[in-house]
Amino acid sequence: MERVDLMPPSDGGDSAPGDRAHDDPVTGGLARRADAHAAVPLLNCLLREVARPVRRTTEHRVYHLPGGDRLLRVRRTRRPTDPEVRTADGWHPLGHTELVKLVAEELRRHTGLSNDELPAEMIDSRDAVAVLLAARAGTPQPDDPYRRSEQSLLTGHTHHPAPKARGGGPAAGWLPYAPEAYARFPLTLLGLREDTVVEEGDTSALDALGTAPPGYRLLPAHPWQLDLAAPELAAAFADGRLVRLGTTAPGTWPTAAIRTLYAPERDLFLKFSLDVRITNDIRRLWRHDLLALRRTDAAVCTAFEAFEGPPAWLSDRGYRTADFAFEALAVLVRDGFRDHLLPGATPLLAAGLVEGFDGSPLDRAADPGAWWAAYLAQVVPPALAAFAGHGVVIEAHLQNTLVAVDAEGMPVQALYRDAEGVKLLPEVSREAGWERLVYCLVVNHLAEIAGALAERHPGFDPWPAARRELARHDVPEIPALLASPTLPGKTNLLLRWTNANGADARYLPLPNPLRGA
Numbered sequence: 001m002e003r004v005d006l007m008p009p010s011d012g013g014d015s016a017p018g019d020r021a022h023d024d025p026v027t028g029g030l031a032r033r034a035d036a037h038a039a040v041p042l043l044n045c046l047l048r049e050v051a052r053p054v055r056r057t058t059e060h061r062v063y064h065l066p067g068g069d070r071l072l073r074v075r076r077t078r079r080p081t082d083p084e085v086r087t088a089d090g091w092h093p094l095g096h097t098e099l100v101k102l103v104a105e106e107l108r109r110h111t112g113l114s115n116d117e118l119p120a121e122m123i124d125s126r127d128a129v130a131v132l133l134a135a136r137a138g139t140p141q142p143d144d145p146y147r148r149s150e151q152s153l154l155t156g157h158t159h160h161p162a163p164k165a166r167g168g169g170p171a172a173g174w175l176p177y178a179p180e181a182y183a184r185f186p187l188t189l190l191g192l193r194e195d196t197v198v199e200e201g202d203t204s205a206l207d208a209l210g211t212a213p214p215g216y217r218l219l220p221a222h223p224w225q226l227d228l229a230a231p232e233l234a235a236a237f238a239d240g241r242l243v244r245l246g247t248t249a250p251g252t253w254p255t256a257a258i259r260t261l262y263a264p265e266r267d268l269f270l271k272f273s274l275d276v277r278i279t280n281d282i283r284r285l286w287r288h289d290l291l292a293l294r295r296t297d298a299a300v301c302t303a304f305e306a307f308e309g310p311p312a313w314l315s316d317r318g319y320r321t322a323d324f325a326f327e328a329l330a331v332l333v334r335d336g337f338r339d340h341l342l343p344g345a346t347p348l349l350a351a352g353l354v355e356g357f358d359g360s361p362l363d364r365a366a367d368p369g370a371w372w373a374a375y376l377a378q379v380v381p382p383a384l385a386a387f388a389g390h391g392v393v394i395e396a397h398l399q400n401t402l403v404a405v406d407a408e409g410m411p412v413q414a415l416y417r418d419a420e421g422v423k424l425l426p427e428v429s430r431e432a433g434w435e436r437l438v439y440c441l442v443v444n445h446l447a448e449i450a451g452a453l454a455e456r457h458p459g460f461d462p463w464p465a466a467r468r469e470l471a472r473h474d475v476p477e478i479p480a481l482l483a484s485p486t487l488p489g490k491t492n493l494l495l496r497w498t499n500a501n502g503a504d505a506r507y508l509p510l511p512n513p514l515r516g517a
Contacts (some may be wrong), residue, residue: 201318361409
């Protein structure tokens with residue numbers, strides 16, 4: 001099987017043939033850019049999960065689509081662009097809508113199942129990108145490089161068929177809260193009657209956000225979620241269990257996770273429920289996850305406290321909610337950078353390094369070998385040590401990893417986050433935990449950073465250094481990993497098409513670039 005390891009297009013102008021009206025020089029250019037952004041992850045999924053490589057030419061990669069016995073080709077660059085299908089008259093360019101139709105036909109034949117919901121999400125994702133591109137055109141980008149990295153993900157998850165879908169609602173409902181549009185907004189402050197409060201852990205930071213009247217506790221709410229959950233909450237507002245107390249200052253901004261917000265003045269992260277499907281799941285703070293939160297987070301904290309050196313865990317230290325709307329109104333309190341970040345270092349989202357943003361250290365890494373070795377030395381050891389020494393599987397993928405760099409842009413620290421995605425042994429088997437770790441750390445994370453770095457430095461091979469870094473750790477599974485012909489690749493397209501639970505990961509084998517590197 002041919003490895004497909006591709007990078008999304010930058011803002012600047014990769015385009016794909018489209019099936020919308022592209023004649024206007026302004027809106028037409030925006031439409032082509034939206035098509036190109038949306039096609040990248042969809043093609044990545046199709047080529048990884050369904051298509052089979054046939055041949056390479058100087059300009060193209062050619063694939064067989066077994067469902068309809070068709071040939072598809074894409075331009076031979078690191079990211080798949082300019083999709084074309086073979087017809088009796090030659091190669092026919094595919095616009096985004098045609099591509100969605102082709103993917104749906106292939107999946108129906110491949111699985112024997114129908115799904116009307118996912119194609120609509122694919123179109124919604126593309127249309128959301130168009131809205132975001134238009135919004136960005138009139139909005140200055142943030143000065144803070146950390147915020148730029150978190151809010152850079154116009155393409156988003158590189159292997160999901162609809163990474164920017166926003167639930168199909170009108171853009172006016174979600175655009176004010178979109179990180180990709182550089183959003184900043186105040187939180188809504190609610191008073192929650194004391195006899196209805198449910199909380200666990202350290203939630204004291206919430207009480208500093210404002211003043212609650214006697215008999216009430218302060219509960220911040222995400223304004224978008226408050227709109228979405230309005231029918232569920234109407235009775236509580238009517239009978240006084242909830243009261244509105246105004247808003248916070250408008251400096252809070254959404255991270256790449258959309259429902260996790262950062263309040264820089266207070267150096268505090270807050271994670272909310274959001275009743276919208278983002279990638280595979282409806283993004284509620286589910287009761288079972290909240291009830292397990294303190295035990296899971298404590299296990300990770302214990303693991304990180306045992307480490308020597310700078311790796312850090314941003315603790316999910318507590319939650320507060322209402323007994324009558326346990327999931328809908330839940331807010332989780334997460335550590336900020338204080339007491340974690342090395343002095344003088346700048347945190348950056350790993351996913352932002354792949355997507356690209358102004359000021360990215362990848363763009364000024366004069367010695368890619370030295371930069372990559374420093375990166376590996378920060379992000380790999382804590383993930384492996386947590387697993388081998390403590391039975392903790394952190395979700396070390398691109399959106400849960402922050403890499404701090406020094407003034408020269410060299411990686412000096414890794415910071416990990418999000419206890420919700422953590423798995424603990426023996427609650428999951430060691431084999432399942434290791435597979436999850438390899439997917440998150442190697443396939444989702446290291447492979448994407450390696451590809452982004454190699455694209456900037458043609459001829460640079462990142463995999464020998466990655467192999468050396470992994471080999472120096474005394475983890476029983478590593479020799480087999482380095483010798484294996486394959487790595488586990490998550491099948492997000494098939495997961496969504498078959499309506500599987502988003503947490504029910506399924507993997508297929510991908511070529512292992514570590515083997516023989």
